[in-house]
Amino acid sequence: MANGNADSMADIWSHEDDVTTMHPIGGRETGWEAVSGSFAGVASASSDGTVTRSDQAIRVIGDAAYELCTESVSWTFAGEPMSLEGRTTNVYRKEKGDWKVVHHHADLHAEFAEKVANMGA
Numbered sequence: 001m002a003n004g005n006a007d008s009m010a011d012i013w014s015h016e017d018d019v020t021t022m023h024p025i026g027g028r029e030t031g032w033e034a035v036s037g038s039f040a041g042v043a044s045a046s047s048d049g050t051v052t053r054s055d056q057a058i059r060v061i062g063d064a065a066y067e068l069c070t071e072s073v074s075w076t077f078a079g080e081p082m083s084l085e086g087r088t089t090n091v092y093r094k095e096k097g098d099w100k101v102v103h104h105h106a107d108l109h110a111e112f113a114e115k116v117a118n119m120g121a
Contacts, residue, residue, distance in 0.1 A: 001039050001042060001043045001046060001049075001051075002043075002046050002048075002049020002050065002051055002073060002075040003043075003046065003047060003048065003049050003075075004043055004044070004046050004047050005043055006036070006039040006040045006042070006043035009036065009039045010036065012100065012101055013032065013035065013036070013100060013101045013102075014032070014093065014095055014100035014101065014102050015032040016031075016032060016095075016102070017030075017031045017032070018030075018031075018102065019031065019032055019035050019101070019102050019103065020035070020102070020103045020104075021035050021038060021103065021104045021105070022104070022105040022106070023038060023042075023104070023106055024084060024086055024106045024107060024108055024109035024112050024113065025038075025042070025108075025109070025112055025113040025116045025117075026108055026113045041116075041119075042077075042116065045077055045078045045116075045119060046075050046076070046077050047075065047076045048075055048076045049073065049074065049075025049076070050073070050074050050075065051071060051072070051073050052071070052072045053069040053070065053071055053072075053088070054069065054070045054072070055068075055069055055070045056068070056069040057069070063093055063094040064091070064092065064093050064094075065091070065092040065093075065099065066089060066090065066091050066092070067088075067089065067090040067091075067092070068087070068088070068089055069087075069088050069090075070085060070086070070087060070088070071085070071086060071087075071088040071106060072084075072085045073085075077112070077115060078115055078119060080115075082111075082112065082115070084109045084111075084112055086106050086107030086108075086109060087106070087107050088104070088105065088106045088107075089103075089104075089105045089106075090103065090104050090105075091103035091104075
């Protein structure tokens with residue numbers, strides 16, 4: 001996504017109506033269509049990006065799991081170099097034998113949220 005293409009997100013996410021996300025840009029999306037649309041919107045203005053995770057903790061509870069980490073992103077967004085770092089939680093469930101993301105929550109990042117909001121202006 002940080003390199004301009006959100007297609008790979010479709011491989012790791014559940015496509016069910018109950019998936020949710022709360023991005024660093026604020027708001028909340030519910031359902032695969034809204035979640036994938038939010039990723040595609042950010043990807044359309046992104047290039048030259050890297051995403052890394054540190055301080056990872058993963059817990060598995062039956063067919064569900066959660067991940068806590070610090071996520072660091074460095075990329076060009078809307079033509080400007082940008083970096084952000086924040087706490088992230090991802091929730092997974094097993095679907096047909098594969099682990100799929102069902103929720104992603106990242107700390108709000110005001111500067112990034114403002115840039116995204118101004119894209120539509």
